Amino acid sequence: MTSEREIDGSGRGRFERFDLKPKVAGMRDEVLEGLARTPKALPPKFFYDRRGSELFERITHLPEYYLTRTEMALFERHLPAIAKALGAGFCLVEYGSGSSRKIRKLLERVRPAAYVPVDISGAHLEAEARALYADYPWLDMFPTCADFTRPFDLPPPVAGLPRVGFFPGSSIGNFDPPGAVDFLVAARATLGDGARFLIGVDRKKDPALLEAAYNDASGVTAEFNRNVLRHINDRLGADFDPDAFDHEARYDAELGCIQMFLVSRVDQVVRIGDRTVTFAAGEAIHTESSFKYAPHEFEALAQSADFRTDACWTDSEERFALFLLRAG
Numbered sequence: 517m518t519s520e521r522e523i524d525g526s527g528r529g530r531f532e533r534f535d536l537k538p539k540v541a542g543m544r545d546e547v548l549e550g551l552a553r554t555p556k557a558l559p560p561k562f563f564y565d566r567r568g569s570e571l572f573e574r575i576t577h578l579p580e581y582y583l584t585r586t587e588m589a590l591f592e593r594h595l596p597a598i599a600k601a602l603g604a605g606f607c608l609v610e611y612g613s614g615s616s617r618k619i620r621k622l623l624e625r626v627r628p629a630a631y632v633p634v635d636i637s638g639a640h641l642e643a644e645a646r647a648l649y650a651d652y653p654w655l656d657m658f659p660t661c662a663d664f665t666r667p668f669d670l671p672p673p674v675a676g677l678p679r680v681g682f683f684p685g686s687s688i689g690n691f692d693p694p695g696a697v698d699f700l701v702a703a704r705a706t707l708g709d710g711a712r713f714l715i716g717v718d719r720k721k722d723p724a725l726l727e728a729a730y731n732d733a734s735g736v737t738a739e740f741n742r743n744v745l746r747h748i749n750d751r752l753g754a755d756f757d758p759d760a761f762d763h764e765a766r767y768d769a770e771l772g773c774i775q776m777f778l779v780s781r782v783d784q785v786v787r788i789g790d791r792t793v794t795f796a797a798g799e800a801i802h803t804e805s806s807f808k809y810a811p812h813e814f815e816a817l818a819q820s821a822d823f824r825t826d827a828c829w830t831d832s833e834e835r836f837a838l839f840l841l842r843a844g
Contacts, residue, residue: 533645534671538636538663544752544789548654551793558744559689559770560804565747571740578736580728583686586836591618594624594829594838601827601840602712605629609707611664611687613644616682622714623652630674634664665698667705678812681706681713686836687775687808689718693817696807700821701765702841707719713823713841720808721835723767730765730774738763741776744803754788757769764800773807811837 543562550557563572576584580668585836591598596839606628613633623631627631629796636640638661645659662668670679688696703713741763745756768775780795809817814837815825823841830837 522782525715530650534658534660534669536660536662537639538661540636547752548603548788548791552639555800555802557802562744562747563740564844568743568747570741571736571743572737575740578732581731582729582835583718586831587684590829590831590836590838591621595621599626602626602680605678605679607632607674609634609681611678611681611683612657612694613641617817626771629677630658631671632660632674634657634660634662636663644725660679667702670706679707679711684716686716686718692807694804696817697821700823704822707843709844711843715839715841717837717839719813719835719837720772720810721731723769725773726767727765729778752788754786757787759783774807776804778803814839822839
């Protein structure tokens with residue numbers, strides 16, 4: 517573990533970066549490996565270049581996309597109860613660093629003793645942590661570059677503090693159920709016995725409502741989906757024609773998830789550097805899954821990773837849930 521500490525003597529909180537040197541697979545290798553599968557697939561993390569992040573922010577404000585506004589309303593309504601349940605003097609560990617409204621609401625209300633945002637992308641982590649530190653200078657902040665899908669060591673300055681994990685936005689749904697259990701097992705190993713974990717979970721509901729959220733009338737989600745191809749073009753010198761692929765998102769009731777695809781409109785050959793990938797007309801690339809859970813299903817999943825449910829808050833329309841879990 518390497519670290520870089522900054523102290524300015526002004527009475528501000530401590531800011532220290534930690535780098536656990538996570539192994540990061542090369543983008544080219546991941547893309548070619550995914551496109552060699554049957555069916556073809558691309559990792560959803562490649563949605564998020566600058567343009568992709570901007571498009572996703574637009575998605576969160578669309579009338580069809582209930583997730584963000586429903587989760588924010590839950591935070592607004594239940595923050596007093598969340599703060600009371602968490603108490604004081606703990607280290608807040610956010611899985612996937614962000615300067616979003618949700619982490620800001622939580623920081624303002626619970627005022628943890630320390631904050632550890634975690635992300636595998638060092639550059640993204642640095643930018644988001646500095647944005648937050650500028651607005652919360654009283655807070656001891658220890659951004660940590662790590663692969664949070666595996667157990668990792670928390671920074672030495674937070675040793676001895678009670679731990680609270682934070683994973684909002686229904687990001688847990690991007691893992692399939694066995695992968696979600698693996699993630700929770702890794703989080704439990706990192707956070708330790710007695711730790712709490714606040715997680716946003718999208719609930720199962722009317723498939724028409726789910727499919728509308730991923731097929732908005734203005735086409736922003738379709739553009740977001742196609743942006744993964746533009747990102748690959750920019751980074752790898754590929755020659756994808758994004759307009760030669762149709763966006764498709766559908767709910768699979770048997771799996772309990774939304775699946776998102778890009779479907780080739782024509783027979784075509786795409787170059788990625790010195791490699792070529794052939795697509796038949798109608799052939800799909802799987803770009804994302806988003807699993808949905810009934811509350812009892814998620815509780816059972818958490819229990820299999822040795823977490824029990826301390827509290828669950830949901831909206832009146834039963835669209836989304838906030839779970840407060842406890843390890844052990």
